[in-house]
Amino acid sequence: MTIELPAELIDAILDHLARDFTSLKACSLVCRAWVVRSRSHLFETCSLAPNNIIGFCSLLHSCTFLHHIHSLDLFREVPHQNDHWFSDIDSLCRLTGIRVLQMTAKFVDASTLEQTFFSTKFLTAFPNVTHLVFSGLAHNALRQQLVPLLDMICQFPALQDLHIRRISPHLLFSATTAIPPRELCYLTLCTHSVGPILAWLHAAGHLRHVRSLKLPSMWHHEVPFANAAFGSTLNLHCLDIPLTWLLPPVQWRYAASPFFDLSLHLNLHTLILRDSTYPDDMMQALTRLDAPSLLECLAFALDLPSYRCFQWAALDAFLACPTRFPRLRNVVFIQTINYTVPKEDAFVRRVLPLLKSSGILHTKWLRLFET
Structure with a gap:
């Protein structure tokens, strides 16, 4: 043809x-x-689970599309009758093109947890992974099981982007002296992972290499770890945090000052604020914002319908002031697509006329799986 x-x-x-x-x-x-x-x-993304691991390993010896597979979506249940197949390194090592590994682990038995998951050679089959997404789910019966999750991260020497999506409170990070991957610089953390990850990176002297950080709302016991880690000047370029971390001390009850002193992050150029609970405190938090002079992008991930009665005119005047953020070029409102997009887009542009006329106002609409 x-x-x-x-x-x-x-x-x-x-x-x-x-x-x-x-x-x-x-x-x-x-x-x-x-x-x-x-x-x-x-074939860019393949899914691997206990119910297809046998056929998948057999296919790897004969298929001609291996070099097209760059992402692996993995689910493991420990223990499982087919779990030993994940140690078939001769087969899995043929997946040399894997750069993204999305791994979900479900642990139901502590007696074989470390032997069948963390101590196998499975993880060494992917030395070229640069993006790791991990979720660890544990059965309630495990009762605060210590697991070598930090050592697992070190099995990926080329890792740059670490995304801890979910960690069960029954899984605890065991201490380690392992050196973090040298190129690790992008972090997205979830509840129960903030303290252990930041404390580990801080102790290893690696925290200064982190360029992008996204944090959730933290539990009370995690705050001291984060405070200790961020008590010095870092080289953060992008910070994504809940708005509540910028609220005055009265909101904290257990700290003498706000968690983040943004003046320490001299190279910060992108700040993303997430919140849907405290619309009345938005202006109070922003007026206390001591952002660095290099800040170029300020983004808000808000539940817009909850902000209908917000002080939009005050926010418009505050952000449009040229002396407040001299290098500010983009003010972005991020919204998930679970509302009528044109309606919400028109609302933002109507209540922020100064930002609209300046040309720096933008909106970004994400699907739920992209948030």
């Missing part, structure tokens, strides 16, 4: 169909020239 369209245009069309697997499969049968591009989307 003769194709008259330029190769660049064909590639653009196939890229547009990236999530349409039915169409991609049909395109891969049109001609040989379309196969590689179609496969790059069809």
Whole structure:
């Protein structure tokens, strides 16, 4: 079959169909020239679980699309009758293109937890992973089980981006002297992981290498760890925190000052504030904001319907003041797509006329799985 369209245009069309697997499969049968591009989307992400691990390992010895697999979505249940297949390193090491590993572990038995998960050679099969997403779920019966999660992170020497999505309170981070991956600089942490991760990086002298940090609302016992870690000047470029961490001391009850002194983060250029609980405290927190002069982007991830009666005129005047943030170029309102997008977009632009006229006001709409 003769194709008259330029190769660049064909590639653009196939890229547009990236999530349409039915169409991609049909395109891969049109001609040989379309196969590689179609496969790059069809096999970019593979899912691996106890119920398909046997067939997956067998397939790895004969398939021709291994170099197209760049992301692995992994689910492991410990213990499981097929769990020993995850130690088939000869097969899994053929996945040399894996850069993103999304791993969910469900632990139901403490007696074999370390032997069947953390002590196997499975993790060493992916030395080129740069992005790790981890969720650890534990059965209630485990009763505060210590697990070597920090040592697990060190099994990925090329790791740059660590995303701890969820940690069961029954899983506790055991202490370690392991050195963090040298290139680790992006952190997204969840409740129960803030204290152990920050304390570990601080003790290893690695916290100064972190460029981007996203924190959840923390438990009372996690605050001292975070305070100790952030008591000195860091090289953060992007900080994503709940708005409540900027509230006055009266809101804290257990601290003499707000958690974040942003004046210490001299290179901070992006600040993302998340909140949907305290709309009345927004202005009080912002007026106390001692942001560095390099701040270029200020983003708000808010539940807009909860802010209908907010002091929008005061916020508009505050942010539009050129002397407040001299390098501010973008004020972004982030919203998940569970409301009518045009309606909310029009609302933001109507209540912030000064920012709108300055050209720095933007809106960003995310799907729920992107938040």
